[in-house]
Amino acid sequence: MLNTILKAGQILDLFSFDKSEWGVSEIAATLDISKSSVYDLVASLAHIGLLQRTEQGRYRLGWRMLTYSQILLQSTEFRAEARKGMEDVAAELGETVHLAVLDGNMVVYADKLQGHNAVHVAVTNSGVRLPGHGSAVGKVLLSHRPWHEVVSIMEEQGMTAFTANTITSIEAFRDELEQVRKQGYAYDMEETVVDLCCAAAPIFDFAGQVIAAMSVSVPAYRFERQPTLYRNAIMRVCRRVSRNLGYVPAHSNPNVDTKEVLAHESKRT
Amino acid sequence: MLNTILKAGQILDLFSFDKSEWGVSEIAATLDISKSSVYDLVASLAHIGLLQRTEQGRYRLGWRMLTYSQILLQSTEFRAEARKGMEDVAAELGETVHLAVLDGNMVVYADKLQGHNAVHVAVTNSGVRLPGHGSAVGKVLLSHRPWHEVVSIMEEQGMTAFTANTITSIEAFRDELEQVRKQGYAYDMEETVVDLCCAAAPIFDFAGQVIAAMSVSVPAYRFERQPTLYRNAIMRVCRRVSRNLGYVPAHSNPNVDTKEVLAHESKRT
DNA sequence: TGAATTCGTCCGGTTATGTCGAACATTCTT
DNA sequence: AAGAATGTTCGACATAACCGGACGAATTCA
Structure with a gap:
């Protein structure tokens, strides 16, 4: 199991209907990971489209999630x-x-x-x-x-x-x-x-x-x-x-x- | 940028409507990554739900994609x-x-x-x-x-x-x-x-x-x-x-x- | 039917690289 | 205007991601 991917999963799981926007420090405190690691993680996740960066440097789920889910549904x-x-x-x-x-x-x-x-x-x-x-x-x-x-x-x-x-x-x-x-x-x-x-x-x-x-x-x-x-x-x-x-x-x-x-x-x- | 996440993104991007199921060797050959690395990557991605493993050991997009996309849509x-x-x-x-x-x-x-x-x-x-x-x-x-x-x-x-x-x-x-x-x-x-x-x-x-x-x-x-x-x-x-x-x-x-x-x-x- | 190929899976050593703390820049709060 | 949050960058260290190789199982071919 790759640590980096598991952490990415933990981060993604934080996003819910009630709380759909998270900041770097917030994530770091919740998951007990260093702020700089979280920064790298969310930046990378945003880069591959699973997250998106707001203008204030906070993060939301990315639109590519929608793309993947459509591919999943249509191909099933x-x-x-x-x-x-x-x-x-x-x-x-x-x-x-x-x-x-x-x-x-x-x-x-x-x-x-x-x-x-x-x-x-x-x-x-x-x-x-x-x-x-x-x-x-x-x-x-x-x-x-x-x-x-x-x-x-x-x-x-x-x-x-x-x-x-x-x-x-x-x-x-x-x-x-x-x-x-x-x-x-x-x-x-x-x-x-x-x-x-x-x-x-x-x-x-x-x-x-x-x-x-x-x-x-x-x-x-x-x-x-x-x-x-x-x-x-x-x-x-x-x-x-x-x-x-x-x-x-x-x-x-x-x-x-x-x-x-x-x-x-x-x-x- | 975290290499592991970027590779995960490359793997996810392989899944399309036309080709919605990939094997480990297939992915390794396409992306020019070693088979064992791909194995770790897809196993981890399956573990966090972004992929799912078929019974024959091949991989498809995971149902959690649907969950995330719904959260994204509803929270927007x-x-x-x-x-x-x-x-x-x-x-x-x-x-x-x-x-x-x-x-x-x-x-x-x-x-x-x-x-x-x-x-x-x-x-x-x-x-x-x-x-x-x-x-x-x-x-x-x-x-x-x-x-x-x-x-x-x-x-x-x-x-x-x-x-x-x-x-x-x-x-x-x-x-x-x-x-x-x-x-x-x-x-x-x-x-x-x-x-x-x-x-x-x-x-x-x-x-x-x-x-x-x-x-x-x-x-x-x-x-x-x-x-x-x-x-x-x-x-x-x-x-x-x-x-x-x-x-x-x-x-x-x-x-x-x-x-x-x-x-x-x-x-x- | 049997042999050969190809597949997914597993393991251990090496080194690239993800991690962390500290310092910086920026924004919001008081 | 000062303070306390925030997101961001940097460099050094130690971890863990990566690879090649080996294994069994499944599939393909003869």
């Missing part, structure tokens, strides 16, 4: 497919639809679509990062990771309770994930936000890996009346998206070695 | 204001509206909105970077930079002709920029794309600095019939956006020292 094949599915769900149910992926320890929202009679979920715009427990998409994504990995993630960042319903014990979470993986969908019964429920399902790629999760968010009073309606809709769409990505759902045994599958695949270029 | 106050203006223009004229900022030597599109009878300009999505000469927004942004800076930018990247109308001589460009600055708007008469014309105007912040440019893109046959209609609409909206950002257009002399203006401003935190 599944996203175009997923988008179509999201539009179908939004049109059919009229609720808010989310697309999420796993980035290290956190769930990142990759896309969002508001239905015509949707509640506005302010905190879940694209790019927002949330811990994996508690949200329906988080459960789906984590349910397909090895258990020891889930444990270390939970240990590292704890299991904060967002509402009274949030799962906060590791044992309960293990049971929940097992059920989610088995039945192919996850619910969020007001575990993240009160009065808001979600149903989520996984999206598989051609190699049978879970690469994303899609969810529909519905006000609790509406959701509780017919949860299976939302669950079935999201599962149906996710299955179709997965199939369009080359997933073959025939596998009765999901633990098949992916190498064999890959060996039979034609080369992608 | 002017963007919310500009968005309102863009919606007004799109509603009034029904054409495609662009918002652009200057990032080093390049013009970056920060936002885009399609009008109801708009032509589709495929190459100008958010995040796309283009050279400054030739486009209307580029002229507007560059017209408020010191001339020697414009010269060095043009010398560095040349003045490629996109169409027969593109300005390719530095003298003609100086005259054009002078006129643009004086009259407060810029035209693009099929200088970037044939059959497409634009009108652009600057957006000022509270300190009187040009921080962005907004443009409307119209098919040439429609534009040529009444160019002043589009010019006036875009200027009117840009003036309003600037005013909402705290710009005081009263200055009869635009060369007033900004320090005085800043001294009268209350502290922003």
